[in-house]
Amino acid sequence: MGQKITLKASDGFTLDAYRADPTGKAKGGIVLIQEIFGVNQHIRALVDEWAGRGYSVIAPACYDRAEKNFEVGYDEEARQKGMAARAKLDGAKTVFDYQAAHAALAGVGKVAIMGYCYGGTVSWQGAQTGPFDAAICYYGGGIADMLNTDAKCPVLMHFGEKDQGIPMEKVAKIKAAKPYAVVDVYANAGHGFICNERPSFQKEAADLANKRTLAFLEMNGM
DSSP: OOEEEEEEOTTSOEEEEEEEOOSSSOSOEEEEEOBTTBSOHHHHHHHHHHHHTTOEEEEEOGGGGTSTTOBOOSSHHHHHHHHHHHHTOOHHHHHHHHHHHHHHTTTSSOEEEEEETHHHHHHHHHHHHOOOSEEEEESOTTGGGOOSSOOSSOEEEEEETTOTTSOHHHHHHHHHHOTTSEEEEETTOOTTTTOTTSTTOOHHHHHHHHHHHHHHHHHTTO
16 A cells, blocks of 8 residues: 655655555544664554555654664564664654654644654654644653653553553653643553564554544544
8 A cells, every 4th residue: 555755854864764645535644653673564564554544644764864774573683683773863863754754744634643662752752842733652662761841742652551661650650740641551461562463462452552542633633
C-alpha cells in the first residue's frame, strides 16, 4: 500500500520515509515514529494498517542521521545494533525530522504523532515541541525523564504492566506529573506488546490499545 519517499528537514538534511494514504479522503494525518529497529517491515506494516483505518501516514527514517537504510529484526544482536545507532542521534535534530513529516502531510487535516518504544519517547517530545494536534505514545521508555515541559496537545500513553524496562513506578511518576495525559496500563503485557514479530506480542492488549488510540484520535477531531 505504501511507498518510499524523501523528506527535507528544516536544517537541510535529507532523510527517507515510508508513506501510505487511505482510499478516499483522509480523516487526518499521522507521523509514525519507529522503534530502535528502524523503519523495518513491522513499522511499514503499521503505516499501512493506520492508512487502512483512514489516515495519511508517514514514518520518517529518524535513524538516517546515524546510519542510512538502518533496518534490523528483533533478536538480541539487532537490539544491540539499534541501541548503538540510537546513541549516535542528536535528539534536538530528530525534532526537524518529525516536523518535516508533519509538513509533508499538509492538506490532510489535523496531524498526530504516534510512536513505539524509542518512538513512544519521541512522540512525547513531539507533544512538547509541536506542531501536533494529538500525541500517542506506546511504551516510551524515556518519557519519565522528560517531564519538565508540558505537552502542547492532548496525549495518550500505553504501557505494559510487565514491562521490565518501564516499571510501574515510572508510570506512576508520569501520571503524577502530567495528570492531563491519558495513561493506560495493560495487565500482563510486556514491552513491545503491539509487535507481532516479537515474543512479547499480546494480541488482546494490542487490539485494545489500538481501539483506544482510534477513539482518542476521533475524539480529537481526526
